[in-house]
Amino acid sequence: MGVRLGRWTMGLYNSYDANHFHEAMRRAVARAAPLCQSFGMNLAPIGFPFHAYRDKEGNVPERETPETLAGLLADSTTIGEGGEYLVELAKAGRFHPIPFPKGGFPPQFGTVVLATRKPDPTKVVKVRDLVWKTREGASFLLVVGLGPRGVPKDLHSLAPLHLELTEGAYSLETATALGVLAGRLFEALDQVERPNNPPLTADPVVVQDGKILLVKRGREPFKGRWCLPGGFVEPGEKVEAAAVRELREETGLEGKVVGLVGVYSEPGRDPRGPTVSVVYRVRVQPSAPKAGDDAEDARFWPLDALPPLAFDHDRIVADVRRGLPSARP
DSSP, rough: OOOSSOOOOEEEOOOSOOOSSSSHHHHHHHHHHHHHHHHEEEEEEOOOOOOGGGOOOSOSSSSHHHHHHHHHHTTTOOOHHHHHHHHHHHHHHBBBBBBOOSSOOOOGHHHHHHHEOOOOOOTTHHHHHHHHHHHHOOOOEEEEEESOOSOOOHHHHHHHHHSSSSOOOOOOOOOHHHHHHHHHHHHHHHHHTTTTTTEEEEEEOOTTTTTHHHHHHOOOSTOOEEEOOOEEEOOOOOOHHHHHHHHHHHHHEEEEEEEEEEOOTTSSTTSOOOOEEEEEEEEOOOOOOOOOOOOOEEEEETTTSSOOOOTTHHHHHHHHHHHGGGGOO
């Protein structure tokens, strides 16, 4: 499903026990293997004490190679076709046990994304953004905690990106979180890849005292250019709610939708591919915007002194100006 140039690696972070191999560890790896096999992901147990693992006869593996470890785990589980999927992953070079990070993860896995219900607002990434970046060649290590204590605080600092899986800050059991992670990634990938169903975006327009709210893009395309706030509508989300959410995430302002500016779907408006944008007028209480999410800056610009705008936002702003009371005959 979908075309990916980058790689996704599912990272299982052990916060159970660094010295003893528990049954829960074996089950978590065995349950993750079918997901990774089904969705073309790699699997990386992080900090698992394989040195303490024993086979049925109580023997320690002579060599801790990925294939040897996968075979040992498969020999003692009925999950995932009796461990068959895990063995297949290892034979394909997609099973990568790695130690606890000491200052960082191996760079070959790409950018670390921590799945957490308490994300740092300055590090939040959206599922669809991960998909776009993967299609452009970026790889990601997607880390899910295993154990009742969650991942340590230093991992929150170490991971440059945070992903909230439920959109409601709900706590998920590890196996559930793994399934939700894979499902959301591939739902977003499917929506991005479907040529006859372009992704839907929502853009809020805030005008106050002859000035319009803009954000400076922190990512490609158009990195460093100014544009309206906005972003992709999440699955199951109302378009109006997406406009208000994007406003909050990118500018720190709370708002209320008060009208429709228009719908924009011109081919070529987004270099990443076809998109449809629904643009709303949004009212906010007077307050200073503060850049967040993927915005480098956020500020109000005079409507008669705007910088060069990204995408087709100059056209959108022109429509906004025609709809202002001062522009009506």
